[in-house]
Amino acid sequence: xxxxxxxxxxxxxxxxxxxxxxxxxxxxxxxxxxxxxxxxxxxxxxxxxxxxxxxxxxxxxxxxxxxxxxxxxxxxxxxxxxxxxxxxxxxxxxxxxxxxxxxxxxxxxxxxxxxxxxxxxxxxxxxxxxxxxxxxxxxxxxxxxxxxxxxxxxxxxxxxxxxxxxxxxxxxxxxxxxx
Ligand code: 3AM
Numbered sequence: 001x002x003x004x005x006x007x008x009x010x011x012x013x014x015x016x017x018x019x020x021x022x023x024x025x026x027x028x029x030x031x032x033x034x035x036x037x038x039x040x041x042x043x044x045x046x047x048x049x050x051x052x053x054x055x056x057x058x059x060x061x062x063x064x065x066x067x068x069x070x071x072x073x074x075x076x077x078x079x080x081x082x083x084x085x086x087x088x089x090x091x092x093x094x095x096x097x098x099x100x101x102x103x104x105x106x107x108x109x110x111x112x113x114x115x116x117x118x119x120x121x122x123x124x125x126x127x128x129x130x131x132x133x134x135x136x137x138x139x140x141x142x143x144x145x146x147x148x149x150x151x152x153x154x155x156x157x158x159x160x161x162x163x164x165x166x167x168x169x170x171x172x173x174x175x176x177x178x179x
Pocket of ligand 1: 005037038039042044121122123160
C-alpha cells in the first residue's frame with residue numbers, strides 16, 4: 001500500500017518566503033518548509049497496482065502552464081475548532097481547470113469522487129491546540145500577504161509517510177504542463 005496525493009510543489013524561494021510567516025502562536029504545529037505544497041487532490045492509501053493506474057491517468061492529462069500567485073491568509077475549522085491556517089492561492093481559472101482534469105481522470109479509473117470543494121491553499125500550521133484569538137490575529141495580520149507569482153509548469157504525485165512528528169512527503173512523479 002502507498003499513501004498518495006497530487007500537488008504543486010513550490011519553488012525553494014517561495015518556501016523560504018512562506019516560512020517567514022511561521023511562528024509566534026503557542027500550541028501551533030508549524031509545517032516544516034520542505035513540506036509546503038498546494039494539494040490538488042488527496043488520494044489516500046492505495047494498492048501498488050492502483051498507484052500505477054493513478055500514474056497512467058495523470059500522465060494522460062493535457063493542460064497548459066500558467067501563472068499562480070499566493071495571496072491572503074485563511075483558516076479551516078471543524079466542529080468549532082481551527083484545524084489549520086494557510087496562505088491562499090489567488091483566484092485562478094487555470095488552477096481550477098487543472099484540479100478538475102485531475103478529478104475527472106481519477107474518477108474515470110474508479111476512485112471515489114472528492115466531495116469537498118477545492119480550496120487552493122498552502123497549509124502553514126496545524127492548530128487544533130492553539131488559542132482561536134491568536135489564530136484569528138495571525139490571519140488578519142497576513143491577509144495582505146502577496147508572494148511573487150510563480151509559473152506552474154508541472155504537477156506532482158507525492159507519496160506520504162505519516163510520522164509522529166511530521167509526515168515525510170516524497171515527490172514520486174512530475175507531470176509536465178505543455179503549451
Ligand atoms: O494540503 P494540506 O496540507 O491541507 O491534510 C493533508 C494535506 O493537506 C491532506 O492531504 C494533504 C497531504 O497529506 N489529507 C490528509 N488526509 C486526508 C484525508 N483523509 C487529507 N485530505 C482529505 N482527506
